[in-house]
Amino acid sequence: MQSPRSVSGATTAIVATAGLLVVAPPDTVSAQPLFDVHAVQGWDTSGGGTATGTSNGVGWTLSPTFIWGAITVLNGTYGGYADGIRFDPPLPQSDTLHIGVETFDLTFDETIVSALVYMTDNPSPPTDGRIDFGITPTRVSGDVNISGTTFWAGSSDGGLVRLDNIHSNVLSHTVPGSGGLTFAIVVTVPEPAALPMLVASVLTTSRWAGHRRRART
DSSP states (O other), rough: OOEEEEOSSSSSSEEETTTTTEEEEEOOOSOOSSEEEEEEETOOOOOTTTEEEEETTTEEEEEOOOTTTTTTTTEEEEEEOOOOOOSSSSSSSSSEEOOOOOOEEEEEEEEEEEEEEEEEESSSSOOEEEEEEESEEEEEEESEETTTTEEEESSSSSSEEOOOOOOOOEEEEEEOOOOOOOEEEEOOOOOOOOHHHHHHHHHHHHHHHHHHHHHHH
């Protein structure tokens, strides 16, 4: 990525840099949302809903699946990921999608290397909407369940998982299920190949300059 991508929270920020998502001071952030839903087509239609948006500045497209309009939020006012205990790091204000967990593809404009998936369960039956991207997730915080490569929110309070070593521009959920869930996803992309060489060059130059200064004293 060309530069760290970040978004401010109430007292902290989430910054994506060097393929990692970390918490940073608020004075380092920009105003761009980490998860932004630009448009939804085909609300509340089985297998007929599509959506587009950005995740940490990376464009994404959701292939046809069920999208429930009653909970999906497009104006940045969703506060369900604001609890810093269940969601660490939190998203105080965000867009969000509510899907019925039919099969779907999330296709990104760039290759991604990792992702944080924020999710809460259906507030009423059917519950336990599950996602399986074929990648073993790691629980980060909150009430989440994991079985192999399948994960789901344990309650309507929800929680956070991390996906690593993705190295693709597509996340495919190919195991249909029942229930539904509300989610947001924050991805990172690879650093440019030249960046490690640039960093090494800067460090070498700095050490050489320091050596010359010491030699003159």
